[in-house]
Amino acid sequence: MFLIAPHAHAANPPMSSPALLLEQILRDVPRRYRLRQEPPASTLSLRHANPARALACVIEQAREAIARGAAPDAALKPRFIDALAAVITEAMHADSGDRAFQAMVLRHRAPQVREFASLSAQADQDRRQIHAAVNAIAHPAKQQRAVQAWQREALARLHASASLAHNEAHYAGLHATVRNLLALPALAKGSDFEPALADLRDSPALARLCRLEALAPDPLVQQYVSLLDAYGPRPGTPAAVAQGRASQRRGAAVEALAVQALEALAQRLNAAQENPHAYRVVSSMRVPASIPGTHERAKTEWDVVLLERLHAKTCDIAPVWNVRLLVEAKASVESATTDLPRLMRGLRLLAHAEENVVYTFETRQGPVRLHGASLRTQGIDESGLLNTVLYCCDAPAGGASRMLNAASRMQLLSAPASLEYASARWDGQHADPERLDAVWQHLTQSPRWQAVLDQYSMLRLVRELMVHPEDLMSTIRDATGCSPGCSQYTANERPC
Numbered sequence: 001m002f003l004i005a006p007h008a009h010a011a012n013p014p015m016s017s018p019a020l021l022l023e024q025i026l027r028d029v030p031r032r033y034r035l036r037q038e039p040p041a042s043t044l045s046l047r048h049a050n051p052a053r054a055l056a057c058v059i060e061q062a063r064e065a066i067a068r069g070a071a072p073d074a075a076l077k078p079r080f081i082d083a084l085a086a087v088i089t090e091a092m093h094a095d096s097g098d099r100a101f102q103a104m105v106l107r108h109r110a111p112q113v114r115e116f117a118s119l120s121a122q123a124d125q126d127r128r129q130i131h132a133a134v135n136a137i138a139h140p141a142k143q144q145r146a147v148q149a150w151q152r153e154a155l156a157r158l159h160a161s162a163s164l165a166h167n168e169a170h171y172a173g174l175h176a177t178v179r180n181l182l183a184l185p186a187l188a189k190g191s192d193f194e195p196a197l198a199d200l201r202d203s204p205a206l207a208r209l210c211r212l213e214a215l216a217p218d219p220l221v222q223q224y225v226s227l228l229d230a231y232g233p234r235p236g237t238p239a240a241v242a243q244g245r246a247s248q249r250r251g252a253a254v255e256a257l258a259v260q261a262l263e264a265l266a267q268r269l270n271a272a273q274e275n276p277h278a279y280r281v282v283s284s285m286r287v288p289a290s291i292p293g294t295h296e297r298a299k300t301e302w303d304v305v306l307l308e309r310l311h312a313k314t315c316d317i318a319p320v321w322n323v324r325l326l327v328e329a330k331a332s333v334e335s336a337t338t339d340l341p342r343l344m345r346g347l348r349l350l351a352h353a354e355e356n357v358v359y360t361f362e363t364r365q366g367p368v369r370l371h372g373a374s375l376r377t378q379g380i381d382e383s384g385l386l387n388t389v390l391y392c393c394d395a396p397a398g399g400a401s402r403m404l405n406a407a408s409r410m411q412l413l414s415a416p417a418s419l420e421y422a423s424a425r426w427d428g429q430h431a432d433p434e435r436l437d438a439v440w441q442h443l444t445q446s447p448r449w450q451a452v453l454d455q456y457s458m459l460r461l462v463r464e465l466m467v468h469p470e471d472l473m474s475t476i477r478d479a480t481g482c483s484p485g486c487s488q489y490t491a492n493e494r495p496c
Contacts, residue, residue: 018269018278018308021479022324025265026387029475032397033333033466035459051086055412056403058083060456062444077440084412085433088422091413099231101413103224105426108419110220117224119212126205127166130174133203134162137196154181155193169216171209175201247331255329257469258304258392259283262327264476266306278309279324282363290359291375292352299339299346303329304392305363310371320358322374323350329392330466336391337405337462341451343389350375382461391466408455415439 058080062072091098092105107113138155146152161177164170178201182194200206215221233239259281266279273279287300306325328343330336353359353375360367378388412418417438424431443449451458 018272021269021272022265023387025268025472025475025479026325026390028479029467030471031464031466032468032471033393033463035403035463051083051090052402052404052409055080055083055087056456059404059408059443059453063453063457066444066453072444077437080440080443081433081436084418084436084439085421085431087409088413088418089425092422092425098413099227101410101422103227103231104414105419105422106220106224106227109423109426110224112215112218113220113224116212116215116218116221119208119215122208123212126209129205130171130200130203130209131162131166133196133200134158134174137193137200138162150184150186154184157181158197165209169213171206172213175206175210250331251329254331254392254394254469255283255303257394258327258329261392261469261472261476262304262306262325264473265325268476268479269308275309277319280307280309280321281305282307282361282365282368284364285368286362287346287349288359288361291349292354293349294345295349297342297345298349299328299342300349302326302346307368307370318369320369320371322371323378323388324374325390326378326388327390327392330395331393332395333393333463333466334402334406336393336466337459338407339391340458340462347378347385347389350378352376382464385461385465389465390472391462392469392472393466394469397468403456403459405455405459408452411449411452412439412443415442 058076062076062080065072065076090096091101107117138159140159143152143155143159146155158177158181161174165174178197182197182201216225233243262281266281269279270276281304283304285302285305287295287298287302289295304327305323306327307321308324310320310322328336328339330339353372355373355376357372358369359372359375360369378384413422415438417435421431421433421435443453
């Protein structure tokens with residue numbers, strides 16, 4: 001980065017024809033994913049709504065009251081409890097319920113399932129640790145360098161046992177092999193690899209993997225695994241890897257459509273400016289560490305960005321650019337909803353840029369130099385976002401009707417009181433909905449629940465920012481725009 005002299009165009013660009021044209025396009029592009037401004041609020045409509053929708057409506061009414069500085073209406077709490085109880089009951093249904101939530105309830109109920117889940121979460125790391133430890137002792141190259149035949153045979157046995165353990169989840173067999181090797185008379189007299197074998201035998205990682213195998217046959221553990229498998233492929237499995245790759249391909253395809261649309265937009269704006277180099281598009285733009293502020297959990301890579309040259313009439317060898325539009329490509333509506341908090345933190349990070357400093361950002365098209373003043377002006381209020389940020393998505397618009405997003409729903413369901421209520425229903429006991437009062441207290445009083453309280457307003461904002469690439473392309477083609485010299489250009493600088 002380096003300092004640059006202040007320039008009026010950087011912070012407050014004059015309203016020229018391209019600026020007006022860009023404003024017009026962003027205003028006119030259809031927002032097919034847009035939600036209704038407010039959720040239905042009447043008691044009658046809530047009574048006939050599905051449980052998740054009713055729950056979202058009550059949460060939004062509570063948020064509105066708190067935003068006004070008032071306490072939520074007393075009638076909202078019993079409606080919230082009834083709606084949450086209904087959502088839990090629906091999720092616990094044996095045939096059509098939520099398998100992930102049912103697995104969570106089973107984990108809450110059974111200590112052995114909790115232990116299995118905890119060990120499973122660390123299992124990949126433990127396997128890598130054991131693999132590295134075995135290779136340090138018995139890698140085939142080390143076998144060849146062994147001087148005596150019995151050493152080569154022992155190392156080969158160890159390596160084969162480790163391979164079997166990795167491929168067939170038989171770490172108890174590996175542990176037995178290590179114990180047997182340590183019992184060999186030659187090793188009893190001491191050898192170069194005896195200490196390493198002893199460390200492997202006593203390894204906490206190996207002990208955890210053996211315990212994981214011992215728990216696997218338990219009926220409740222098997223039920224837990226079955227629920228997870230019914231929900232979707234578990235992390236690390238070939239099916240999960242294939243699913244991840246398919247998701248990456250979908251994301252790349254949507255990003256390519258977004259790049260195509262913004263390239264068309266840049267060409268349209270360049271034509272209005274009568275300068276083929278005034279606007280350009282870059283992709284995969286990475287935020288440099290030189291920008292002060294918190295990078296943790298913030299968006300530090302932007303999918304597609306429209307840039308405007310700082311001095312459009314000059315032919316600088318190393319031009320400086322202003323950011324005019326940030327675009328994130330998403331393969332699904334839900335993924336954009338989940339992404340919004342990170343995007344907001346990313347905008348706040350950009351706003352920490354120093355006004356008269358030029359920062360170098362790496363992009364797929366090579367490094368670009370961006371003026372700090374334009375980074376600082378990326379708005380984080382709703383009106384500012386609508387002029388600077390788009391989510392590009394080609395998913396069907398029908399998916400936008402879900403009012404309770406997946407993350408908020410899971411936080412509500414995974415609250416201890418919700419799990420206790422679900423556990424009572426699992427046993428066929430009377431489940432008192434009043435125990436869900438604790439969730440209401442968290443929602444309306446705890447800062448940790450702010451994201452759930454705000455979930456509908458954030459959902460509405462995401463849908464407002466979201467456009468389909470085809471709609472954007474069509475709007476770019478249909479945009480008129482005119483220059484200040486046009487006879488139809490009005491006195492108040494609005495396009496004809």
